[in-house]
Amino acid sequence: MIEELRQRLRGLERPPGLEDGPAALPLGADAVDRALGGGLMRGALHEIAALGEAHAAAATGFVAGVAARAAAHLVWIAEDMAALESGAPYGLGLDGFGLAPERLVTVAVAQRRDLLWAMEEALRCRAVACVVGEMRHGALDAVAVRRLSLAAADTGALALILRAMPGDDASTAATRWIVGAASAEGDAPRVMAQLVRNRRGPRGQWILEWSDSDGRFTLAAHAQPVAAPPVHRPHRQIARSVA
Amino acid sequence: MLTAVDDAAARLGLHAGLALTQARAMHPALDTVPEDTNADAQLLEDIADWCLRYTPLVACDAPDGLLLDITGCAHLYGGEKTLVADLAARLTRAGLACSIAVAGSIGAAYAAARYGAAWSHANGEERKLLSPLPLAALRLEGSTVASLARVGLKQVGDIIDLPRAPLTARFGAAVMRQLDRALALEDEPLTPRLPVAPYVAEQRFPEPIAREEDVLLVTERLADRLKLALERRGDGARRIELTLFRTDGAVRRIAAGTSRPVRDPGEIRALFTERLAALSDALDPGFGFDMARLSVLIAEASAPEQIGIGGGDELKEMNRLVDRLSARLGGQRVRRLVAQDSHQPEIASIAVPAQATGTDGGWAAFRRYRNDVELAPRPLRLLARPEPIETVAEVPDGPPLRFRWRRALHEVILADGPERIEGAWWSEHGGPARDYFRVEDRTGLRFWLFRAGLYRDLAPGGSAPAWFVHGMFA
Numbered sequence: 001m002i003e004e005l006r007q008r009l010r011g012l013e014r015p016p017g018l019e020d021g022p023a024a025l026p027l028g029a030d031a032v033d034r035a036l037g038g039g040l041m042r043g044a045l046h047e048i049a050a051l052g053e054a055h056a057a058a059a060t061g062f063v064a065g066v067a068a069r070a071a072a073h074l075v076w077i078a079e080d081m082a083a084l085e086s087g088a089p090y091g092l093g094l095d096g097f098g099l100a101p102e103r104l105v106t107v108a109v110a111q112r113r114d115l116l117w118a119m120e121e122a123l124r125c126r127a128v129a130c131v132v133g134e135m136r137h138g139a140l141d142a143v144a145v146r147r148l149s150l151a152a153a154d155t156g157a158l159a160l161i162l163r164a165m166p167g168d169d170a171s172t173a174a175t176r177w178i179v180g181a182a183s184a185e186g187d188a189p190r191v192m193a194q195l196v197r198n199r200r201g202p203r204g205q206w207i208l209e210w211s212d213s214d215g216r217f218t219l220a221a222h223a224q225p226v227a228a229p230p231v232h233r234p235h236r237q238i239a240r241s242v243a
Numbered sequence: 244m245l246t247a248v249d250d251a252a253a254r255l256g257l258h259a260g261l262a263l264t265q266a267r268a269m270h271p272a273l274d275t276v277p278e279d280t281n282a283d284a285q286l287l288e289d290i291a292d293w294c295l296r297y298t299p300l301v302a303c304d305a306p307d308g309l310l311l312d313i314t315g316c317a318h319l320y321g322g323e324k325t326l327v328a329d330l331a332a333r334l335t336r337a338g339l340a341c342s343i344a345v346a347g348s349i350g351a352a353y354a355a356a357r358y359g360a361a362w363s364h365a366n367g368e369e370r371k372l373l374s375p376l377p378l379a380a381l382r383l384e385g386s387t388v389a390s391l392a393r394v395g396l397k398q399v400g401d402i403i404d405l406p407r408a409p410l411t412a413r414f415g416a417a418v419m420r421q422l423d424r425a426l427a428l429e430d431e432p433l434t435p436r437l438p439v440a441p442y443v444a445e446q447r448f449p450e451p452i453a454r455e456e457d458v459l460l461v462t463e464r465l466a467d468r469l470k471l472a473l474e475r476r477g478d479g480a481r482r483i484e485l486t487l488f489r490t491d492g493a494v495r496r497i498a499a500g501t502s503r504p505v506r507d508p509g510e511i512r513a514l515f516t517e518r519l520a521a522l523s524d525a526l527d528p529g530f531g532f533d534m535a536r537l538s539v540l541i542a543e544a545s546a547p548e549q550i551g552i553g554g555g556d557e558l559k560e561m562n563r564l565v566d567r568l569s570a571r572l573g574g575q576r577v578r579r580l581v582a583q584d585s586h587q588p589e590i591a592s593i594a595v596p597a598q599a600t601g602t603d604g605g606w607a608a609f610r611r612y613r614n615d616v617e618l619a620p621r622p623l624r625l626l627a628r629p630e631p632i633e634t635v636a637e638v639p640d641g642p643p644l645r646f647r648w649r650r651a652l653h654e655v656i657l658a659d660g661p662e663r664i665e666g667a668w669w670s671e672h673g674g675p676a677r678d679y680f681r682v683e684d685r686t687g688l689r690f691w692l693f694r695a696g697l698y699r700d701l702a703p704g705g706s707a708p709a710w711f712v713h714g715m716f717a
Contacts, residue, residue: 054651055622061717064623073561085623090714091580091592095606095613096621097717101580102604105597106563107568108576118568127560175701177545179686181717187620188717190687210717 006013025070025158028216029208032193036175037200039067043156044174045149047140049163050080051180051192056086056164058191059179063162064089065210065217067190068099072129075122077107077115080162082134097189098212115143123151123159127139130158139169146172166196174199182207182220185189246278280306290339292494293437295486296534297326299443310349314555326686337366340506346372349433350425354380354399354646369426374400381421388391416467438539440484444468448498451490451531455519458487458526458535462515463688465537466508479504479545485515487526488534495526499570504545510563511537516709517570574598582609586664588625588713619662620681622691622714629711632692636710639698642680646692648712653684661694672683675700675708681716 022203026039033039041045050059067074076089091101104176109115112135119133131152140161149172166178176197185192189210195203207220245261252273257266258262266273297320300312312328315528323345334341344355348367354373358380376399391414396402396506398704402422403412411419423429444465454457458518462485473479481504487495499514519526531643568577578594582605587593591609612618634643642658667673675696681688696708 039551042639054686057689057715057717059685060623060715065426065688065717075564084627087417087622087626088594090588090625091594091606092588092609092621093625093714093716094347094580097607097623101582101592102606104580105565106580107567107572107573107576108578114572118572121567122564125560125564127557129562181689183687184683184689189623191717192687198622200700241572 009104012127012222012223023156025059025066026216027066027208028211028214029206029219031218031219032195032204032206032208033197035195035201035204040158041174041199041200042070042158043153045145045159047161047167047171047173047177047197048164049166049176049178051178052165054088055180058181060086060089061189061210062177062179062191062193062208064094064097064099064159065183065208066158067130067132067211068097068215070130072103073127074099074104074130074132075107075110075118075125075128076104076132076134077118078134079112079115079136080110081136083108085136086164097210097213098215112138116148118191119159120151123148123155123157126155127208128157130160131161133204134162136164139167140171141169142172149174171197184209188212245253245275252482266377280648281701283307285451287438288490290334292496293488293492294330295437295494295536296488297330299437299439299538299600300433301435301436301437304353308353310352310433312435313345327406333514348425348427349431350382350421351427353382354425370403373425374398374403378402381418381425383418386448390414391418395681434691440540440541441542442469442478442480442538442539444472444538445534445536447534451528451533452535453528453531454661455526457533458485458528459512459516459519461535462537463508463512463543463547465535466506466511468507469537469539474541474544477544478539478542479506480511480539480541482539482541483514484513484538484540485518486536486538487528487532488536489528489531490530493529494562495532497522498540500566500574500598502541502565502569505566506545510566512569513563514566517567521571523613569596569598579604582606584612586606587667588664601694619679620716622716623679629713631694632710632712634710635695638707640678642682642693643692643710646712648690653682653690655682655685664693679713686695690714691716702709 023040024036024038024040024044027034027036048059048063052058078088089106094104107118108119115133115135119131121130122131129140148159150229161173165243175195177197179195182190182191182192191208192205194205197203208217209220244261244263245257245266247259248257255270261277262512275661280715281382283306287305287307287309291309291650292305294309298311298313302310313323317323317326320329322708327343327345331341331343335517342356344352346352346355347369351372353370354376358376363537377397378399379390390401399422402418414577418535420429424431436502446461452461469480480501482500484498489495497515497518499518505511549636551608565577574596577597579597580592581588581595581598581600584594606649619697630648632646634649636643642660642662643653643655645652647653658680661678663676663678664674677693677695679691681689682692690712691714692710694708694710698708701708
């Protein structure tokens with residue numbers, strides 16, 4: 001009897017979704033979670049890139065879904081240029097996504113250095129379950145990725161980098177995604193998610209639909225697996241033609 | 244024209260007001276510097292800042308005077324005499340000529356400092372002090388002094404006992420008012436240059452400190468002293484300022500804000516750690532700081548701390564993070580989203596500084612409203628301002644068939660709408676009504692577009708309503 005009460009007490013004392021929470025955050029779609037080995041690893045850095053500038057909202061949708069599932073407090077740090085180019089995350093839209101805006105703190109930073117500093121600072125805060133860092137062009141150096149990964153591992157928070165387009169750098173993030181828009185038949189947000197790096201399993205490509213009533217991703221019912229659209233990388237072409 | 248002369252020049256018979264050519268004729272080797280009133284005013288303000296080491300009540304008496312209210316401060320220096328000696332010595336060392344007087348009223352101190360009377364006067368001695376001084380010492384306008392002189396009134400003593408009514412009738416009320424003020428019969432408030440902080444702690448160092456760690460350590464110690472005072476009155480600090488006095492007279496003021504009343508010295512130290520790290524120019528201690536002051540500029544009642552109830556800790560951690568981020572990046576950059584009771588999409592959700600808001604933000608009310616009216620979906624990203632697009636659309640109120648935005652052509656395959664959102668017709672700046680559409684293009688990109696204005700409102704011959712893209716859906 002007393003032991004049982006003690007156990008319940010221990011359960012109450014544990015901050016929700018933190019240190020002792022499940023190490024992986026399932027996205028909800030079984031096929032994806034299997035490939036990920038249970039879900040997105042907490043306490044690690046994940047990189048989500050939009051297929052191209054126009055797909056920023058799709059990538060944002062993927063991130064918002066993950067963040068909504070992570071629950072608890074969320075810090076969204078964006079470079080000024082990102083907000084200027086692709087708009088800022090909109091409260092009413094986030095709320096429609098099931099991501100309660102009252103749990104969100106937004107931070108605007110002028111430069112990459114501040115972005116990385118703020119992310120690390122937020123990751124080290126025990127109350128924060130998920131930190132999103134939105135950046136535009138340019139590479140993310142390996143030292144920064146390492147620092148952020150370590151900070152995330154310390155608290156078990158989820159670190160997400162949201163990029164305006166896929167980077168060329170071989171980042172050491174736990175997973176890397178390229179997310180683009182996908183045709184939807186209804187109101188539900190739908191994205192095409194390519195898993196291009198996965199340290200713990202196979203890569204893959206899925207069309208995911210966000211269901212805000214259940215707060216989870218599902219595989220789109222009638223979606224055909226699509227071939228990866230060519231990623232537009234003009235500077236590479238130029239480099240080749242020069243060579 | 245000469246506007247000011249130093250002692251050496253004065254000994255040569257030069258004086259302010261002399262034409263430059265004449266002065267040059269008298270002394271060809273004369274060294275002159277063009278007058279720079281802005282720099283003079285700046286110097287006066289810098290000295291005023293530096294004088295904060297003596298009292299928080301410092302006012303500028305432009306163009307060349309400073310007023311210090313040292314009531315209750317003199318004993319910290321061992322009396323008025325030592326305070327004045329210290330002030331004079333430091334100013335002289337800085338290369339500034341000064342004339343200092345202490346008196347019971349602003350007027351008397353002014354007169355004594357500028358018209359060469361003894362440096363100190365006890366309360367009630369104003370009459371004796373002022374009587375032999377010229378009338379200009381009363382801070383009267385030049386024309387008044389001149390017209391008083393015309394009737395033979397030249398010294399303060401000449402008017403001090405005259406019947407008041409005729410004087411007032413002839414020379415205006417200012418004469419009597421200034422006299423009363425100088426005699427301390429009428430109260431004259433001193434308007435300090437900076438607001439006076441409700442809580443202040445300061446520390447002087449016999450040996451100047453220069454290292455950042457030392458500054459932070461001192462900050463924590465001062466915060467520890469403030470903590471007692473804050474606790475006694477149940478207050479916490481919302482805005483704190485650290486003032487550092489450099490040995491060479493420069494003064495550095497660094498302020499930090501908090502999201503809720505704070506009095507924990509460790510937290511205050513952490514705030515200033517971030518502020519110091521964020522300074523664009525380094526702290527630059529020069530030869531070191533010889534005094535530090537920590538002032539609580541804004542204090543707020545702080546609820547007694549609740550211990551050990553779940554959830555509270557998390558919120559506190561979150562507030563701490565917000566404070567750290569705000570201290571480093573600026574309070575305007577760290578925000579929370581707040582829902583507002585408005586149909587206008589730009590206003591319905593806005594971002595406000597996180598330190599200024601609570602944690603609810605009106606979202607519960609918004610959710611009730613959304614469920615009641617079954618609000619159409621809203622985009623995930625909203626552009627800072629709607630961007631114009633070229634469209635081909637069905638007239639009068641159909642969705643666009645294709646549109647061009649940022650040089651890319653989008654072929655619309657699905658459209659949902661219109662959702663009409665009225666402009667703020669009650670306001671002068673309210674735009675026209677908008678018809679919003681959710682559209683999807685061939686590649687699956689989804690946009691929130693609107694037409695500004697309706698065809699039915701179109702003036703004959705006017706141009707067709709413009710289209711804009713306002714947001715993007717996932």
